[in-house]
Amino acid sequence: MDWIRLPVGLLQANAYIVYDKQGSCLIIDPGDEAKKIHQFIRKKKLQPQAILLTHAHFDHIGAVEACREKYRIPVYLHEQEKKWLSNPHKNGSAQYEGAAPVVVQQADHLFSGEERVTVGAFSFDVLPTPGHSPGSVSFFFQESGFVIVGDTLFKKGMGRTDLPGGQEHQLIRSIREKLYTLPEDTYVLPGHDDVTTIVQERDDNPHVNGKT
Known part of the structure; x- marks a missing residue:
């Protein structure tokens, strides 16, 4: 299995495409620039299976409808943010200068807790990590x-906690209990900026490790 990071949109949020040797793929957080996402999929001759959303802020969902309509695939999101997709005030697009209001139709599948999910040939664990946003x-x-x-x-x-529903203590607990407990050589693929690893952050992240 392989993946590619595609920074997209005003805030250069990272969209990811995870794909296997058989040509199936998952689209994760398609925040904008649908053409950029489509070009990679076409170049690799991939067959998208689903869209997965880590959360419903506008910079991570802006190209959801373009991808859902083109590939006729379902969208997965945590149930706590199911109303955010269609509400520009909840997803933040109404408040961000320079962003057009983002309205996305409801998700097809909702996560409710920690669970093992299989989509086509892909199996992965959904880990609730609230704090940046509730879902x-x-x-x-x-x-x-x-x-x-x-x-x-x-x-x-670490993520911002000054947006609606954000809680710093909850975010730090999520990182320490859900992420820092993963194998230390696990690659961390964030929503913005560069890739890191669990061991690097567990050892050197001052924003998390310096908190009590």
């Missing part, structure tokens, strides 16, 4: 050694 989740692909964390954890940083 933030991470997708752990254990066999391939990586976790896609949205805006929960960054390289030497």
